[in-house]
Amino acid sequence: MPFLYRKPRGLLPYALYLPQGEPPEGGWPLVLFLHGSGERGRDGKRQTRVGLGPAILENPQAWPVVVLMPQCPEGEWWRGETLQKAYALLGQVEVQYRTNPRRVYLTGLSMGGHGCWNLACLYPERFAAVAPVCGAGDPFWVWQRLGKVPIWNFHGAADEVVPVSFSRALADALAKAGNVQARFTEYPTEKHDVWNRVYRDPGFIHWLLSQERTVV
Template sequence: MRILSSILLLVVLSFEMKAQDISKFKDETFIYKGDTLPVRVLYPKNFDATKKYPLVLFLHGRGESGNNNKSQLIHGSKLFLEKQDEFPAIVVFPQCSKDSYWANVNIVTDKEKGKRHFNFQQGGKPTKAMSLLLAYLKELKKLAYLDEDRFYVGGLSMGGMGTYELLRRQPNTFAAAFAICGGDHVKNVRKYAHKVNLWIFHGAKDDVVIPEFSLLIHEELKRLGANPKYTVYPDANHNSWDPAFKEPELLPWLFSHKK
Protein backbone atom coordinates (compact mmCIF):
# COMPACT_ATOMS: atom_id res chain seq x y z
CA MET A 1 0.00 0.00 0.00
CA ARG A 2 2.85 2.37 0.84
CA ILE A 3 4.49 1.61 -2.50
CA LEU A 4 1.24 2.38 -4.34
CA SER A 5 0.85 5.63 -2.38
CA SER A 6 4.40 6.62 -3.25
CA ILE A 7 3.79 5.94 -6.95
CA LEU A 8 0.57 7.99 -6.90
CA LEU A 9 2.40 10.83 -5.14
CA LEU A 10 5.11 10.81 -7.82
CA VAL A 11 2.49 10.92 -10.56
CA VAL A 12 0.72 13.88 -8.90
CA LEU A 13 4.00 15.73 -8.42
CA SER A 14 4.91 15.07 -12.06
CA PHE A 15 1.64 16.61 -13.24
CA GLU A 16 2.12 19.58 -10.90
CA MET A 17 5.63 20.18 -12.25
CA LYS A 18 4.37 20.03 -15.82
CA ALA A 19 1.58 22.48 -15.00
CA GLN A 20 4.12 24.76 -13.31
CA ASP A 21 6.40 24.66 -16.34
CA ILE A 22 3.51 25.41 -18.68
CA SER A 23 2.49 28.36 -16.50
CA LYS A 24 5.82 30.01 -17.28
CA PHE A 25 4.56 30.42 -20.82
CA LYS A 26 2.09 33.30 -20.56
CA ASP A 27 -1.36 32.62 -21.97
CA GLU A 28 -2.08 35.24 -24.64
CA THR A 29 -4.23 35.62 -27.76
CA PHE A 30 -3.99 37.57 -30.98
CA ILE A 31 -7.16 38.56 -32.82
CA TYR A 32 -7.11 39.58 -36.47
CA LYS A 33 -10.15 40.17 -38.70
CA GLY A 34 -12.35 38.12 -36.41
CA ASP A 35 -9.97 35.14 -36.19
CA THR A 36 -8.05 34.21 -33.06
CA LEU A 37 -4.50 32.90 -32.78
CA PRO A 38 -3.79 31.37 -29.35
CA VAL A 39 -0.18 31.99 -28.29
CA ARG A 40 2.02 31.05 -25.36
CA VAL A 41 4.91 33.39 -24.63
CA LEU A 42 7.97 32.68 -22.52
CA TYR A 43 9.57 35.91 -21.30
CA PRO A 44 13.17 36.01 -20.01
CA LYS A 45 13.73 35.90 -16.29
CA ASN A 46 13.80 39.44 -14.89
CA PHE A 47 12.35 40.71 -18.14
CA ASP A 48 13.21 44.36 -18.75
CA ALA A 49 11.24 46.15 -21.49
CA THR A 50 14.06 48.68 -21.87
CA LYS A 51 16.41 45.95 -23.12
CA LYS A 52 16.56 44.15 -26.47
CA TYR A 53 15.82 40.42 -26.73
CA PRO A 54 15.89 37.85 -29.53
CA LEU A 55 12.59 36.41 -30.74
CA VAL A 56 12.01 32.70 -31.35
CA LEU A 57 8.85 31.50 -33.08
CA PHE A 58 8.18 27.79 -32.69
CA LEU A 59 5.61 26.07 -34.90
CA HIS A 60 4.10 22.82 -33.64
CA GLY A 61 3.03 19.73 -35.55
CA ARG A 62 -0.44 18.62 -36.64
CA GLY A 63 -1.07 16.57 -33.51
CA GLU A 64 -0.89 19.67 -31.32
CA SER A 65 -3.46 21.68 -33.30
CA GLY A 66 -6.51 23.09 -31.58
CA ASN A 67 -7.62 26.08 -29.54
CA ASN A 68 -6.80 25.05 -25.96
CA ASN A 69 -3.56 27.10 -25.99
CA LYS A 70 -1.72 24.25 -24.26
CA SER A 71 -1.07 21.41 -26.68
CA GLN A 72 1.47 23.36 -28.72
CA LEU A 73 3.82 23.22 -25.72
CA ILE A 74 4.09 19.41 -25.74
CA HIS A 75 7.24 19.36 -27.87
CA GLY A 76 10.04 21.91 -27.60
CA SER A 77 8.93 24.01 -24.63
CA LYS A 78 11.15 22.09 -22.21
CA LEU A 79 14.23 22.90 -24.28
CA PHE A 80 13.68 26.66 -24.02
CA LEU A 81 12.75 26.49 -20.35
CA GLU A 82 15.93 24.62 -19.48
CA LYS A 83 18.10 27.08 -21.42
CA GLN A 84 16.48 30.31 -20.24
CA ASP A 85 19.50 31.43 -18.24
CA GLU A 86 21.92 30.72 -21.05
CA PHE A 87 19.76 32.11 -23.86
CA PRO A 88 17.32 34.77 -22.62
CA ALA A 89 14.77 35.40 -25.35
CA ILE A 90 11.11 35.97 -26.09
CA VAL A 91 9.92 32.51 -27.12
CA VAL A 92 6.50 32.28 -28.78
CA PHE A 93 4.47 29.12 -29.35
CA PRO A 94 1.40 29.95 -31.50
CA GLN A 95 -1.31 27.31 -31.97
CA CYS A 96 -2.80 26.38 -35.33
CA SER A 97 -6.51 25.54 -35.36
CA LYS A 98 -7.64 22.07 -36.40
CA ASP A 99 -9.44 23.46 -39.45
CA SER A 100 -6.28 25.04 -40.88
CA TYR A 101 -2.62 24.25 -41.53
CA TRP A 102 0.63 26.21 -41.21
CA ALA A 103 1.71 25.47 -44.78
CA ASN A 104 0.09 25.72 -48.19
CA VAL A 105 0.08 22.01 -48.99
CA ASN A 106 -2.46 19.70 -50.56
CA ILE A 107 -2.73 16.51 -48.50
CA VAL A 108 -4.18 13.38 -50.09
CA THR A 109 -4.83 10.30 -47.95
CA ASP A 110 -4.54 6.84 -49.46
CA LYS A 111 -7.77 5.20 -48.26
CA GLU A 112 -6.40 1.68 -48.63
CA LYS A 113 -3.04 2.18 -46.91
CA GLY A 114 -4.00 5.13 -44.71
CA LYS A 115 -0.88 7.02 -45.82
CA ARG A 116 -0.85 10.77 -46.38
CA HIS A 117 0.75 12.26 -49.48
CA PHE A 118 1.95 15.86 -49.25
CA ASN A 119 1.81 17.98 -52.38
CA PHE A 120 3.59 21.22 -51.56
CA GLN A 121 2.41 24.29 -53.42
CA GLN A 122 4.56 26.81 -55.23
CA GLY A 123 3.26 30.21 -54.19
CA GLY A 124 -0.45 30.64 -53.54
CA LYS A 125 -2.38 32.44 -50.83
CA PRO A 126 -1.49 31.72 -47.20
CA THR A 127 -3.79 29.54 -45.11
CA LYS A 128 -5.92 31.09 -42.37
CA ALA A 129 -3.36 30.00 -39.78
CA MET A 130 -0.44 31.43 -41.75
CA SER A 131 -2.35 34.67 -42.39
CA LEU A 132 -2.88 35.04 -38.64
CA LEU A 133 0.77 34.27 -37.99
CA LEU A 134 1.94 36.84 -40.54
CA ALA A 135 -0.30 39.49 -39.01
CA TYR A 136 0.93 38.58 -35.53
CA LEU A 137 4.55 38.77 -36.68
CA LYS A 138 3.88 42.25 -38.06
CA GLU A 139 2.72 43.33 -34.60
CA LEU A 140 5.72 41.69 -32.92
CA LYS A 141 8.05 43.77 -35.09
CA LYS A 142 6.60 46.90 -33.50
CA LEU A 143 7.71 45.87 -30.00
CA ALA A 144 10.70 47.98 -28.95
CA TYR A 145 12.18 45.22 -26.78
CA LEU A 146 12.57 42.79 -29.69
CA ASP A 147 15.86 42.86 -31.59
CA GLU A 148 14.92 42.58 -35.27
CA ASP A 149 18.45 41.44 -36.09
CA ARG A 150 17.83 38.33 -34.00
CA PHE A 151 14.53 36.85 -35.14
CA TYR A 152 14.48 33.04 -35.36
CA VAL A 153 11.90 30.43 -36.36
CA GLY A 154 11.71 26.66 -36.12
CA GLY A 155 9.20 23.87 -36.14
CA LEU A 156 8.49 20.18 -36.50
CA SER A 157 6.45 18.19 -39.02
CA MET A 158 3.59 20.54 -40.04
CA GLY A 159 5.57 23.21 -38.20
CA GLY A 160 8.66 22.36 -40.23
CA MET A 161 6.59 22.89 -43.35
CA GLY A 162 5.30 26.13 -41.86
CA THR A 163 8.87 27.21 -41.15
CA TYR A 164 9.80 26.96 -44.82
CA GLU A 165 6.58 28.73 -45.79
CA LEU A 166 7.26 31.57 -43.37
CA LEU A 167 10.81 31.88 -44.69
CA ARG A 168 9.62 32.27 -48.27
CA ARG A 169 6.93 34.76 -47.29
CA GLN A 170 9.26 36.71 -44.98
CA PRO A 171 12.74 36.07 -46.46
CA ASN A 172 14.33 39.14 -44.89
CA THR A 173 12.96 38.69 -41.38
CA PHE A 174 14.85 35.78 -39.84
CA ALA A 175 18.55 35.40 -39.08
CA ALA A 176 18.35 31.62 -38.65
CA ALA A 177 15.83 28.80 -38.72
CA PHE A 178 15.55 25.07 -38.12
CA ALA A 179 13.09 22.67 -39.73
CA ILE A 180 12.47 19.18 -38.34
CA CYS A 181 10.84 16.53 -40.56
CA GLY A 182 9.24 19.16 -42.77
CA GLY A 183 9.01 19.80 -46.49
CA ASP A 184 8.50 22.42 -49.19
CA HIS A 185 8.09 22.76 -52.94
CA VAL A 186 11.63 22.76 -54.32
CA LYS A 187 10.97 25.83 -56.47
CA ASN A 188 10.26 27.87 -53.32
CA VAL A 189 13.76 27.26 -51.97
CA ARG A 190 15.39 30.02 -54.05
CA LYS A 191 13.34 32.62 -52.15
CA TYR A 192 15.19 31.98 -48.88
CA ALA A 193 18.37 30.17 -50.00
CA HIS A 194 20.67 33.14 -49.41
CA LYS A 195 18.53 34.97 -46.86
CA VAL A 196 18.70 32.78 -43.76
CA ASN A 197 20.97 30.29 -42.01
CA LEU A 198 19.15 26.96 -41.96
CA TRP A 199 19.51 23.66 -40.10
CA ILE A 200 17.47 20.77 -41.49
CA PHE A 201 16.65 17.61 -39.51
CA HIS A 202 14.94 14.38 -40.51
CA GLY A 203 14.64 10.73 -39.51
CA ALA A 204 15.82 8.25 -42.13
CA LYS A 205 12.96 5.89 -41.27
CA ASP A 206 10.24 8.54 -41.33
CA ASP A 207 7.15 7.00 -42.93
CA VAL A 208 4.85 9.95 -42.20
CA VAL A 209 6.73 12.82 -43.83
CA ILE A 210 9.28 11.04 -45.99
CA PRO A 211 12.95 12.08 -45.59
CA GLU A 212 13.24 12.76 -49.32
CA PHE A 213 11.45 16.07 -48.73
CA SER A 214 14.30 17.36 -46.59
CA LEU A 215 16.90 15.83 -48.89
CA LEU A 216 15.48 17.64 -51.92
CA ILE A 217 15.50 20.97 -50.07
CA HIS A 218 19.07 20.39 -48.93
CA GLU A 219 20.22 19.48 -52.44
CA GLU A 220 18.51 22.54 -53.93
CA LEU A 221 20.07 24.82 -51.33
CA LYS A 222 23.50 23.41 -52.13
CA ARG A 223 22.85 23.74 -55.87
CA LEU A 224 22.01 27.42 -55.33
CA GLY A 225 25.27 27.94 -53.46
CA ALA A 226 23.89 28.01 -49.91
CA ASN A 227 25.50 26.11 -47.05
CA PRO A 228 22.78 24.67 -44.78
CA LYS A 229 23.35 22.30 -41.88
CA TYR A 230 21.75 18.92 -42.56
CA THR A 231 21.28 16.13 -40.03
CA VAL A 232 19.66 12.77 -40.70
CA TYR A 233 19.13 10.32 -37.84
CA PRO A 234 19.56 6.78 -39.21
CA ASP A 235 17.27 5.10 -36.67
CA ALA A 236 14.63 7.82 -36.19
CA ASN A 237 11.14 7.65 -37.58
CA HIS A 238 8.83 10.68 -37.59
CA ASN A 239 9.78 11.75 -34.07
CA SER A 240 13.18 13.07 -35.17
CA TRP A 241 12.48 16.10 -32.98
CA ASP A 242 13.53 14.01 -29.96
CA PRO A 243 17.19 13.68 -31.03
CA ALA A 244 17.11 17.16 -32.62
CA PHE A 245 16.20 18.77 -29.31
CA LYS A 246 19.08 16.89 -27.68
CA GLU A 247 21.62 18.37 -30.09
CA PRO A 248 23.95 20.34 -27.80
CA GLU A 249 24.72 22.85 -30.57
CA LEU A 250 21.14 23.58 -31.66
CA LEU A 251 20.50 26.64 -29.51
CA PRO A 252 24.11 27.92 -29.50
CA TRP A 253 24.03 27.69 -33.31
CA LEU A 254 20.61 29.36 -33.55
CA PHE A 255 21.39 32.30 -31.28
CA SER A 256 24.84 32.86 -32.81
CA HIS A 257 23.29 34.37 -35.96
CA LYS A 258 22.33 37.96 -36.61
CA LYS A 259 20.97 39.68 -39.70
Protein backbone atom coordinates in the same frame (compact mmCIF):
# COMPACT_ATOMS: atom_id res chain seq x y z
CA MET B 1 3.75 30.03 -14.68
CA PRO B 2 6.26 29.20 -17.43
CA PHE B 3 4.12 30.40 -20.33
CA LEU B 4 1.76 33.31 -20.81
CA TYR B 5 -1.40 32.43 -22.73
CA ARG B 6 -3.27 34.85 -24.97
CA LYS B 7 -6.29 34.70 -27.28
CA PRO B 8 -6.28 37.96 -29.28
CA ARG B 9 -9.36 38.78 -31.32
CA GLY B 10 -8.90 38.13 -35.02
CA LEU B 11 -5.58 36.33 -34.63
CA LEU B 12 -4.47 32.96 -33.30
CA PRO B 13 -4.33 31.86 -29.67
CA TYR B 14 -0.74 31.69 -28.57
CA ALA B 15 1.66 30.96 -25.75
CA LEU B 16 4.63 33.13 -24.91
CA TYR B 17 7.79 32.23 -23.05
CA LEU B 18 9.69 35.10 -21.44
CA PRO B 19 13.19 34.54 -20.05
CA GLN B 20 14.24 35.63 -16.58
CA GLY B 21 16.41 38.66 -15.92
CA GLU B 22 17.22 41.81 -17.80
CA PRO B 23 17.40 41.71 -21.60
CA PRO B 24 20.82 42.08 -23.27
CA GLU B 25 21.77 45.19 -25.15
CA GLY B 26 19.58 45.39 -28.22
CA GLY B 27 16.78 43.33 -26.67
CA TRP B 28 16.00 39.65 -26.28
CA PRO B 29 16.24 37.37 -29.31
CA LEU B 30 12.85 36.17 -30.55
CA VAL B 31 11.96 32.65 -31.72
CA LEU B 32 8.78 31.83 -33.64
CA PHE B 33 7.88 28.17 -33.12
CA LEU B 34 5.34 26.41 -35.36
CA HIS B 35 3.90 23.20 -33.89
CA GLY B 36 2.83 19.96 -35.56
CA SER B 37 -0.60 18.70 -36.59
CA GLY B 38 -1.27 16.96 -33.28
CA GLU B 39 -1.20 20.24 -31.36
CA ARG B 40 -3.87 22.06 -33.37
CA GLY B 41 -6.83 23.45 -31.44
CA ARG B 42 -8.21 26.50 -29.65
CA ASP B 43 -6.93 26.20 -26.08
CA GLY B 44 -3.71 28.09 -26.82
CA LYS B 45 -1.74 25.62 -24.68
CA ARG B 46 -1.37 22.27 -26.45
CA GLN B 47 1.43 23.56 -28.67
CA THR B 48 3.69 24.07 -25.64
CA ARG B 49 3.72 20.37 -24.77
CA VAL B 50 5.59 18.91 -27.75
CA GLY B 51 8.95 19.95 -29.13
CA LEU B 52 10.44 23.26 -28.11
CA GLY B 53 8.31 23.90 -25.02
CA PRO B 54 9.42 20.83 -23.04
CA ALA B 55 13.06 21.38 -24.05
CA ILE B 56 12.95 24.93 -22.73
CA LEU B 57 11.33 23.93 -19.44
CA GLU B 58 13.99 21.26 -18.89
CA ASN B 59 16.81 23.75 -19.33
CA PRO B 60 15.62 27.36 -19.41
CA GLN B 61 19.15 28.71 -18.96
CA ALA B 62 19.97 27.40 -22.44
CA TRP B 63 17.17 29.47 -23.97
CA PRO B 64 17.64 33.18 -23.13
CA VAL B 65 15.01 34.14 -25.70
CA VAL B 66 11.41 35.22 -26.06
CA VAL B 67 9.51 32.35 -27.70
CA LEU B 68 6.21 32.84 -29.54
CA MET B 69 4.10 29.71 -30.01
CA PRO B 70 0.91 30.38 -31.99
CA GLN B 71 -1.69 27.63 -32.27
CA CYS B 72 -3.10 26.50 -35.61
CA PRO B 73 -6.88 25.80 -35.60
CA GLU B 74 -8.23 22.30 -36.11
CA GLY B 75 -8.41 21.38 -39.78
CA GLU B 76 -6.01 24.16 -40.82
CA TRP B 77 -2.36 24.09 -41.86
CA TRP B 78 0.56 26.49 -41.65
CA ARG B 79 -0.21 28.17 -44.95
CA GLY B 80 -2.37 30.94 -46.39
CA GLU B 81 -4.34 33.07 -43.94
CA THR B 82 -3.38 30.96 -40.94
CA LEU B 83 0.32 31.42 -41.61
CA GLN B 84 -0.18 35.15 -42.16
CA LYS B 85 -1.89 35.41 -38.78
CA ALA B 86 1.12 33.79 -37.14
CA TYR B 87 3.35 36.27 -38.94
CA ALA B 88 1.19 39.17 -37.74
CA LEU B 89 1.56 37.93 -34.16
CA LEU B 90 5.31 37.93 -34.61
CA GLY B 91 5.23 41.64 -35.43
CA GLN B 92 3.05 42.43 -32.44
CA VAL B 93 5.29 40.57 -30.02
CA GLU B 94 8.36 42.30 -31.42
CA VAL B 95 6.86 45.70 -30.70
CA GLN B 96 5.40 44.84 -27.30
CA TYR B 97 8.56 43.26 -25.89
CA ARG B 98 11.13 45.29 -27.83
CA THR B 99 12.98 42.23 -29.03
CA ASN B 100 16.15 42.40 -31.10
CA PRO B 101 15.23 42.89 -34.78
CA ARG B 102 18.55 41.40 -35.85
CA ARG B 103 17.93 38.16 -33.95
CA VAL B 104 14.55 36.77 -35.04
CA TYR B 105 14.52 33.00 -35.58
CA LEU B 106 12.05 30.54 -37.09
CA THR B 107 11.68 26.86 -36.25
CA GLY B 108 8.98 24.22 -36.28
CA LEU B 109 8.37 20.49 -36.42
CA SER B 110 6.46 18.22 -38.80
CA MET B 111 3.52 20.32 -40.03
CA GLY B 112 5.35 23.24 -38.46
CA GLY B 113 8.46 22.26 -40.39
CA HIS B 114 6.39 22.63 -43.55
CA GLY B 115 5.30 26.01 -42.22
CA CYS B 116 8.91 27.05 -41.66
CA TRP B 117 9.78 26.48 -45.30
CA ASN B 118 6.61 28.29 -46.40
CA LEU B 119 7.12 31.33 -44.18
CA ALA B 120 10.84 31.58 -44.86
CA CYS B 121 10.17 31.58 -48.60
CA LEU B 122 7.57 34.31 -48.18
CA TYR B 123 9.84 36.51 -46.05
CA PRO B 124 13.46 35.43 -46.60
CA GLU B 125 14.80 38.76 -45.39
CA ARG B 126 12.96 38.53 -42.08
CA PHE B 127 14.80 35.82 -40.18
CA ALA B 128 18.37 35.58 -38.91
CA ALA B 129 18.11 31.79 -39.16
CA VAL B 130 15.58 29.08 -39.96
CA ALA B 131 15.51 25.57 -38.47
CA PRO B 132 12.87 23.22 -39.91
CA VAL B 133 12.54 19.81 -38.26
CA CYS B 134 11.13 16.83 -40.23
CA GLY B 135 9.20 19.06 -42.59
CA ALA B 136 8.84 19.50 -46.34
CA GLY B 137 8.61 22.28 -48.88
CA ASP B 138 8.68 23.19 -52.55
CA PRO B 139 12.26 22.65 -53.82
CA PHE B 140 11.83 25.16 -56.65
CA TRP B 141 10.58 27.86 -54.29
CA VAL B 142 13.38 27.10 -51.83
CA TRP B 143 15.96 27.28 -54.63
CA GLN B 144 14.49 30.58 -55.79
CA ARG B 145 14.04 32.30 -52.43
CA LEU B 146 16.45 30.93 -49.82
CA GLY B 147 19.89 31.19 -51.36
CA LYS B 148 21.24 33.47 -48.63
CA VAL B 149 19.37 32.53 -45.44
CA PRO B 150 21.19 30.55 -42.70
CA ILE B 151 19.27 27.26 -42.49
CA TRP B 152 19.80 24.12 -40.48
CA ASN B 153 17.36 21.41 -41.51
CA PHE B 154 16.89 18.19 -39.53
CA HIS B 155 15.29 14.84 -40.33
CA GLY B 156 15.39 11.25 -39.11
CA ALA B 157 16.15 8.67 -41.77
CA ALA B 158 13.68 6.29 -40.10
CA ASP B 159 10.85 8.86 -40.14
CA GLU B 160 7.60 6.94 -40.62
CA VAL B 161 5.40 10.03 -41.16
CA VAL B 162 7.30 12.51 -43.35
CA PRO B 163 9.81 10.77 -45.67
CA VAL B 164 13.39 11.93 -45.28
CA SER B 165 13.56 12.19 -49.08
CA PHE B 166 11.67 15.49 -48.77
CA SER B 167 14.47 17.06 -46.73
CA ARG B 168 17.12 15.58 -49.01
CA ALA B 169 15.46 17.29 -51.98
CA LEU B 170 15.46 20.61 -50.14
CA ALA B 171 19.11 20.22 -49.20
CA ASP B 172 19.86 19.70 -52.89
CA ALA B 173 17.84 22.80 -53.78
CA LEU B 174 19.79 24.92 -51.30
CA ALA B 175 23.07 23.59 -52.65
CA LYS B 176 22.02 24.46 -56.20
CA ALA B 177 21.06 27.93 -54.99
CA GLY B 178 24.61 28.38 -53.71
CA ASN B 179 23.58 28.73 -50.08
CA VAL B 180 26.85 28.25 -48.21
CA GLN B 181 25.09 28.83 -44.88
CA ALA B 182 22.74 25.87 -45.26
CA ARG B 183 23.19 22.69 -43.23
CA PHE B 184 21.31 19.40 -43.25
CA THR B 185 21.57 16.81 -40.50
CA GLU B 186 20.05 13.40 -41.18
CA TYR B 187 20.02 11.12 -38.15
CA PRO B 188 20.28 7.50 -39.38
CA THR B 189 18.18 5.87 -36.63
CA GLU B 190 15.80 8.64 -35.54
CA LYS B 191 12.08 8.48 -36.33
CA HIS B 192 9.52 11.26 -36.69
CA ASP B 193 10.03 12.63 -33.18
CA VAL B 194 13.57 13.70 -34.00
CA TRP B 195 12.69 17.07 -32.45
CA ASN B 196 13.32 15.60 -29.00
CA ARG B 197 16.97 15.31 -29.94
CA VAL B 198 17.29 18.52 -31.94
CA TYR B 199 15.92 20.98 -29.39
CA ARG B 200 18.13 19.57 -26.62
CA ASP B 201 21.33 19.69 -28.63
CA PRO B 202 23.65 22.40 -27.20
CA GLY B 203 25.37 22.65 -30.57
CA PHE B 204 22.12 23.51 -32.29
CA ILE B 205 21.12 26.05 -29.65
CA HIS B 206 24.52 27.74 -29.91
CA TRP B 207 24.31 27.85 -33.70
CA LEU B 208 20.80 29.28 -33.72
CA LEU B 209 21.42 32.04 -31.20
CA SER B 210 24.75 33.03 -32.75
CA GLN B 211 23.08 33.96 -36.04
CA GLU B 212 22.43 37.66 -36.55
CA ARG B 213 21.17 39.64 -39.48
CA THR B 214 23.57 42.34 -40.60
CA VAL B 215 20.87 44.54 -42.19
CA VAL B 216 17.49 45.38 -40.65
